[in-house]
Amino acid sequence: MLEIKFVRQNLEEVCQALEKRGDTAALDTFQSEESRRREILSEIDDLRHRRNKNSDEIAALKKKGLDAQNLVLEMREVSARIKALEQDLTISEEKINEILIMLPNLPHSSVPTGKSEAENLVVTKVGTPRKFDFEPKPHWTIGEELNILDFERASKIAGARFPLYFGDGARLERALINFMLELHTIRHGYTEVLPPFIVNRKTMTGTGQLPKFEADLFKLENRDFFLIPTAEVPVTNIFQDEILDESRLPIYYTAYTPCFRSEAGSYGKDTRGLIRQHQFNKVELVKFTTPETSYDELEKLLKDAESVLQLLEIPYQVIMLCTGDLGFSSAKTYDIEVWMPSQEKYREISSCSNFEGFQARRAGIRFKRKDKKGTEPVHTLNGSGLAVGRTFAAILENFQESDGSVVIPKLLRPYMGGKERITR
RNA sequence: GGAGAGAUGGCCGAGUAGGCUGAAGGCGCUCGCCUGCUAAGCGAGUGUACGGUGUAAAGCUGUACCGAGGGUUCGAAUCCCUCUCUCUCCGCCA
Numbered sequence: 001m002l003e004i005k006f007v008r009q010n011l012e013e014v015c016q017a018l019e020k021r022g023d024t025a026a027l028d029t030f031q032s033e034e035s036r037r038r039e040i041l042s043e044i045d046d047l048r049h050r051r052n053k054n055s056d057e058i059a060a061l062k063k064k065g066l067d068a069q070n071l072v073l074e075m076r077e078v079s080a081r082i083k084a085l086e087q088d089l090t091i092s093e094e095k096i097n098e099i100l101i102m103l104p105n106l107p108h109s110s111v112p113t114g115k116s117e118a119e120n121l122v123v124t125k126v127g128t129p130r131k132f133d134f135e136p137k138p139h140w141t142i143g144e145e146l147n148i149l150d151f152e153r154a155s156k157i158a159g160a161r162f163p164l165y166f167g168d169g170a171r172l173e174r175a176l177i178n179f180m181l182e183l184h185t186i187r188h189g190y191t192e193v194l195p196p197f198i199v200n201r202k203t204m205t206g207t208g209q210l211p212k213f214e215a216d217l218f219k220l221e222n223r224d225f226f227l228i229p230t231a232e233v234p235v236t237n238i239f240q241d242e243i244l245d246e247s248r249l250p251i252y253y254t255a256y257t258p259c260f261r262s263e264a265g266s267y268g269k270d271t272r273g274l275i276r277q278h279q280f281n282k283v284e285l286v287k288f289t290t291p292e293t294s295y296d297e298l299e300k301l302l303k304d305a306e307s308v309l310q311l312l313e314i315p316y317q318v319i320m321l322c323t324g325d326l327g328f329s330s331a332k333t334y335d336i337e338v339w340m341p342s343q344e345k346y347r348e349i350s351s352c353s354n355f356e357g358f359q360a361r362r363a364g365i366r367f368k369r370k371d372k373k374g375t376e377p378v379h380t381l382n383g384s385g386l387a388v389g390r391t392f393a394a395i396l397e398n399f400q401e402s403d404g405s406v407v408i409p410k411l412l413r414p415y416m417g418g419k420e421r422i423t424r
Numbered sequence: 425g426g427a428g429a430g431a432u433g434g435c436c437g438a439g440u441a442g443g444c445u446g447a448a449g450g451c452g453c454u455c456g457c458c459u460g461c462u463a464a465g466c467g468a469g470u471g472u473a474c475g476g477u478g479u480a481a482a483g484c485u486g487u488a489c490c491g492a493g494g495g496u497u498c499g500a501a502u503c504c505c506u507c508u509c510u511c512u513c514c515g516c517c518a
Contacts, residue, residue, distance in 0.1 A: 004474095041475060045487045052487090055499040059443045068498080075498035243434090243472085366472095373482090375472080 114322025352383030
């Protein structure tokens with residue numbers, strides 16, 4: 001969420017930012033409603049001031065045994081007026097909030113302007129896609145032929161777009177989770193967190209999934225609970241409504257969780273394989289920082305995520321999202337895209353973003369500077385480190401052999417009991 | 425699922441026959457003093473949000489906040505209702 005005062009004082013800038021994103025909002029309504037709100041508020045404050053003073057006076061009169069009836073009658077009217085105004089205020093605040101809560105974040109100045117993903121910027125390419133002397137198969141074929149993936153039975157159990165791993169497949173998935181968690185905790189200084197996989201509405205609103213994107217979420221029936229679409233949600237909300245001491249920052253958390261997405265509106269895209277599932281595993285990186293360090297921290301977070309692919313020796317590229325492709329809450333986002341030989345394309349495997357104070361304001365995560373009065377929102381960042389299912393798919397495709405077996409990346413072998421290859 | 429207890433400031437903890445309590449007292453923290461060092465001691469300060477004033481910071485000023493929402497009242501941390509959460513006991517359960 002943007003700060004109400006900021007929007008009021010920088011209406012022009014907010015407008016331009018929205019335009020760059022290809023978004024619109026009822027900002028003229030916002031402006032008139034916001035000035036109305038302040039009018040009501042100051043009238044209420046005046047009346048309440050009067051009420052407070054006169055209440056004291058009534059108390060004083062009564063204490064002396066004097067009659068205060070006139071004043072009581074007068075105050076009865078004042079109170080009624082206050083009550084009416086308070087209702088107006090609530091309505092006005094709701095209107096303003098409706099607009100404010102739907103406003104996306106402002107893109108950072110370094111973000112290229114563009115309409116769609118076609119205008120994203122390739123930042124780096126790492127590794128060279130392998131030349132195959134046979135036709136590389138898609139990962140779902142490899143997985144099914146090795147009996148480590150079974151999409152048909154998965155759909156019997158749950159439905160389309162759910163995974164079912166067997167044997168070395170299940171083990172490889174688990175090995176990847178452990179490999180990533182240990183890399184980030186031991187080598188990169190993150191603290192491991194294992195959060196709830198179900199969260200409430202307030203938490204979903206805090207990170208920006210609600211109210212705008214409810215259709216993308218799985219909601220529990222008859223209860224105001226949602227399945228998390230990413231660990232970002234529970235982990236970022238750890239400090240919801242708290243004031244942190246500046247000395248605690250930056251805070252680095254990493255968390256493995258399953259992620260649940262209803263993928264509304266994605267029918268027909270990536271219908272086969274592990275790329276687009278209702279349930280998938282992910283190791284997430286989350287940071288809480290001061291405003292002055294958050295962009296350096298974003299670069300570091302990106303490197304931390306990239307290192308997973310480097311260590312696994314899988315080719316990838318990093319792109320910077322343009323304004324039109326930027327997520328709702330993000331001020332700047334890098335995507336890491338991994339090479340998928342069967343498609344001869346780079347596919348998203350991680351998204352690393354700086355949300356600046358956007359989520360922190362929604363979630364009430366603030367910090368206090370040592371020698372300064374008041375509080376400021378922290379900056380929150382997160383990135384996948386990485387999406388496990390997609391990494392699994394990339395390994396199958398990039399390390400497949402003509403005989404249908406898959407070579408396990410060297411650094412992963414200790415997590416696979418020393419195994420070097422998955423065979424039938 | 426059943427029965428009971430409770431939710432007050434960074435923490436602990438007073439305050440319920442409604443008014444002078446943004447909130448006693450203690451701890452912690454900050455600054456200053458004192459002291460061979462440390463400890464102790466002394467003094468002052470120490471919530472958040474929104475509005476007004478101020479070029480801005482500071483300051484000044486008004487309002488709100490004692491789990492959340494609503495009600496009664498001239499006036500509520502204190503009375504009433506609803507909800508949420510925490511704790512204890514019983515049941516169930518990995």
